[in-house]
Amino acid sequence: MKNKIRPSILPGFMELLPREQRIFNDIVRKITNVYEKNGLIPMDTPIIEKQEILMAKSGGETEKQVYNFKRGDNNLALRFDLTVPLARYVAQYFNDLTFPFKRYQIGKVYRGERNQRGRYREFYQCDVDIIGNGKLDIRNDAFVISIVSQAFKSIGLKEYKFQINNRKILLGLFQELEITDNGSIITLIDKYDKMDKKEFYKDLEGVVGDSKAKFINDFINIKGTGVGIIDNIKKLNISNDTFNNGLKELEEVIKCLKIFGVCENEYLVDFKIIRGLDYYTGTVFETILIGNENFGSICSGGRYDNLAQNYTDNIMPGIGISIGLTRLFYVLKEIGFVDNYNLEEGLEYLILPIGETLEYCFKVKEYFKKLGFSVDVYLEEDKFKKKLNYANKIGVKNVVIVGEDEVKSGNVLIKNMFTGSQIIKKVIENDF
Amino acid sequence: MKNKIRPSILPGFMELLPREQRIFNDIVRKITNVYEKNGLIPMDTPIIEKQEILMAKSGGETEKQVYNFKRGDNNLALRFDLTVPLARYVAQYFNDLTFPFKRYQIGKVYRGERNQRGRYREFYQCDVDIIGNGKLDIRNDAFVISIVSQAFKSIGLKEYKFQINNRKILLGLFQELEITDNGSIITLIDKYDKMDKKEFYKDLEGVVGDSKAKFINDFINIKGTGVGIIDNIKKLNISNDTFNNGLKELEEVIKCLKIFGVCENEYLVDFKIIRGLDYYTGTVFETILIGNENFGSICSGGRYDNLAQNYTDNIMPGIGISIGLTRLFYVLKEIGFVDNYNLEEGLEYLILPIGETLEYCFKVKEYFKKLGFSVDVYLEEDKFKKKLNYANKIGVKNVVIVGEDEVKSGNVLIKNMFTGSQIIKKVIENDF
Secondary structure (H helix, E strand, C coil): CCCCCCCCCCCCCCCCCHHHHHHHHHHHHHHHHHHHHCCCEECCCCCEEEHHHHCCCCCCHHHHHCCEEEECCEEEEECCCCHHHHHHHHHHCHHHCCCCEEEEEEEEEECCCCCCCCCCCEEEEEEEEEECCCCCCCHHHHHHHHHHHHHHHHCCCCCEEEEEEEHHHHHHHHHHCCCCCHHHHHHHHHCHHHCCHHHHHHHHHHHHCHHHHHHHHHHHCCEECHHHHHHHHHCCCCCCHHHHHHHHHHHHHHHHHHHCCCCHHHEEEECCCCCCCCCCCCEEEEEEECCCHHHCCCEEEEEECCCCCCCCCCCCCEEEEEEEHHHHHHHHHHCCCCCCCCCCCCCCEEEEECCCCHHHHHHHHHHHHHCCCCEEECCCCCCHHHHHHHHHHHCCCEEEEECHHHHHHCEEEEEECCCCCEEEEECCCCCC | CCCCCCCCCCCCCCCCCHHHHHHHHHHHHHHHHHHHHCCCEECCCCCEEEHHHHCCCCCHHHHHHCCEEEECCEEEEECCCCHHHHHHHHHHCHHHCCCCEEEEEEEEEECCCCCCCCCCCEEEEEEEEEECCCCCCCHHHHHHHHHHHHHHHHCCCCCEEEEEEEHHHHHHHHHHCCCCCHHHHHHHHHCHHHCCHHHHHHHHHHHHCHHHHHHHHHHHCCEECHHHHHHHHHCCCCCCHHHHHHHHHHHHHHHHHHHCCCCHHHEEEECCCCCCCCCCCCEEEEEEECCCHHHCCCEEEEEECCCCCCCCCCCCCEEEEEEEHHHHHHHHHHCCCCCCCCCCCCCCEEEEECCCCHHHHHHHHHHHHHCCCCEEECCCCCCHHHHHHHHHHHCCCEEEEECHHHHHHCEEEEEECCCCCEEEEECCCCCC
């Protein structure tokens, strides 16, 4: 006899059992519905692309994580996000698209990350991006955040907070302070949440000196919502253009968030939000689950001045967000949200034939189908007890029992499996 | 200035522009809906698996086509179908699943095929499989076909034909004729449709001799629907058990197809259908588009006695079907079906602000949203003509024009972009 291979999947890959898969799909469906109701266009791109396309810009950490491989003479790679393929797509089909191009994409991406809790090597991203031709109004930055707000509400998620910043503010501040080594400070601030605060300050001091360190440290710890925070920042009287440009953009985003239905308790302006990826040029944001901040950001994004610059001379500014759905789902499992998920989906009716009643059972099935219910007929020749046991295990809401007496009378017995209540109902007029 | 990389994708990969993507997604949605209304459970598995898992059984052509690569010490592969991962899944989670396990899965699979029309290296499969524990009633074989029938009807596809066979019939016939070299004949019959018929007969004669060749050739050219064909075959008085067992199964499948709502014009019994893959052991079928047979099968499947034998000692017979959606979509484009597709999806209302009316526009948006419509607000500061041009290009059904007068009166102008008709409507009660 042949040796068996132990059935298993690779570490860092998520696979779900039926109930959780249903919940996962229900979440995807609700997010998709929000995206489509807001007029976003669906998009799908290959998971495998040319390496030169996907690696056009990357470097550092990302590059190491990409799944690269050769096939024949071709260097291939698996996409590691949905943004680079979008950049390639808008460049490639520029003449066929209408701008602003408002698209969503939900799909799997691949990163060979170190294996650790909540980090997956294959994970779903649910992205929204709006790409302009030459220009794109700052209002769109608030709009994409408002879409995620709607998406989260649609799945019943409440305890989240968008942390919003504009990179121009910090960059302008550094110019104003005559700091040239931006890179070091940005990397430092990016790590702020994970660092001991004294250590952070010491490192900052090492880069910019004592007085500037104090100013920067105070500045990045200003937080707030609404226009109040903008007024406070304006009082600092910083004259740098980049800084004020960023502040003006942030003010407009805050103003629009209100108009677009995002409440003040849903977001916070946080000047420590940087987003490591260097193509962001203005608005940036992350999203934490309140009380579960240690899981990291579940939805991030930002503004890029020129998305597709590696592939075309057309200037295409964009704003994008990405929900990291696999990680989000992992977190939702950890915090009990999945266990308590109110799953509407699932089988409504299971018809159990007794005796030679299959034909009639399918008429009964048709009856429930026409009413819009999901319905199945048990097809195995088993003892009734086993049939009922199956019904219990799959969690069907109602069973319909059809024996030969039921065929004669046209009445069927419907049993609610949750309440145990039974009713007898005529579902088909007898034709004999 | 940096050199640009020409934006392009790999040959053999399908990528769609917005309208076609919408149609593709609409088809997926309708198929999914049919699957779910029939009580099938959704499933999702990693695209990357261990090579030893995916290659447990394969050999020959498939093996050459698999995308294999190494990462660190691991030998990885991209799934080339959804059946092998299913086999691994039911073996791995055997104790957590309820049998018969009725699942559907829609996802991308990868095969490094020679690049040719209608053949893709990345393509969607829409699979339905029913897996039993120890046994599985033959009725399920008809049931999965009936589900595909419903799926095709739901997308408006009419001109298809299921070609159904049972491998036991041919194998029993070969036993009866005392032919030992099954492999050569099966390979030959599998290629029948692509061969010159005289050449076929000559090759067949070469393998089995003249008299047997005539008998087999006559036999495999019997076609028909309903029970009539079964009666004709019975008259041949072949006593082989395997043969008669296959015939009995086929008879039951035909009987059930009728009960399950599959019409006689939807299928044909065709003894030439073999399906190369050697794990099929009973029912096999393919599906052609009538008048477009040269595109090959758009949906195939069959029965396997022991699906997960490489991973477990549990005996799990199954019946599965797979719609090759990417190829089907390619064919539907070729034959004009996509061009004529009646796409209900798409944006219902686009609100065009004139002047400082953004806040009011979002109240109007909320009004349409609450009615269940998809609705968007144009956010760019553009001339009115450009806004209207955008509306035209994206194919929105209605535009809603909101200027300062509209805000004052509470009346908005709604223009149907298809008919050109306009109405003025009060959508919000003024609160001043």
